[in-house]
Amino acid sequence: MRIVLAIVIFLCLLAASLPVRGQEPGDLIKLGQGKFNDTCAACHRTNGEGLPDKFPALKGNPFVLGDPAPVVGTVLNGRQGRLGLMPAWKDTFNDREVAAIVSYVRQAWGNQAPPVAPDLVAEIREKKL
Numbered sequence: 001m002r003i004v005l006a007i008v009i010f011l012c013l014l015a016a017s018l019p020v021r022g023q024e025p026g027d028l029i030k031l032g033q034g035k036f037n038d039t040c041a042a043c044h045r046t047n048g049e050g051l052p053d054k055f056p057a058l059k060g061n062p063f064v065l066g067d068p069a070p071v072v073g074t075v076l077n078g079r080q081g082r083l084g085l086m087p088a089w090k091d092t093f094n095d096r097e098v099a100a101i102v103s104y105v106r107q108a109w110g111n112q113a114p115p116v117a118p119d120l121v122a123e124i125r126e127k128k129l
C-alpha cells in the first residue's frame with residue numbers, strides 16, 4: 001500500500017511541476033506554424049521563400065525582421081502593393097493567433113527576430129495602423 005501511495009504522491013508532484021500548457025513561448029511558435037502552413041503558405045510557401053514577382057519571400061526579409069508593428073499591421077489589414085493583394089486577416093485570427101503567426105515567421109527558416117506579444121497586436125488592431 002505504501003508504495004502505491006508514494007507513486008501517487010510522486011505523480012502529483014510531477015504534474016504540479018509541469019509548465020502550464022498553452023502559456024509557453026514554444027507553444028506560441030507551434031500555434032503560429034500551424035496557422036501559417038494552413039493559410040499563409042498558400043502564397044508565401046511553407047519554406048517562406050514565396051514566388052518571384054508574385055509573393056514576397058518572408059525568409060531573410062528585412063521588413064519581417066525589423067520593427068514588428070508594421071508586420072503585424074500588414075497581417076491584420078493586408079495591403080495592395082506592387083506585387084498585388086495581400087489579404088487582411090483581422091477577421092480570421094484573434095490577437096494571440098496573429099502574435100503566434102508573426103512570431104513564427106520572425107523565427108522560422110533561419111530568421112532571428114524577437115517574438116511578438118498578443119498585447120502589441122491588440123494595440124495595433126485598436127489603432128488600425
Ligand code: HEC
Pocket residue numbers: 036039040041042043044054055056058061063064071074075079080081082083084085086087089101102105
Ligand atoms: C493570397 C496570397 C497571400 C496569402 C494567403 C498571404 N499573403 Fe502575405 N502577401 C501577399 C502579397 C501579394 C504580398 C505583397 C503585397 C505587395 O505588393 O506589397 C504579401 C505581403 C506580405 C508581407 C509583407 C512583406 C514585405 O516585404 O513587405 C508579409 C509580412 C506577409 N505578406 C505575411 C503574410 C502572412 C503572415 C500570411 C498569413 C496570415 C499571409 N501573408 C498570407 C500574398 C499573400
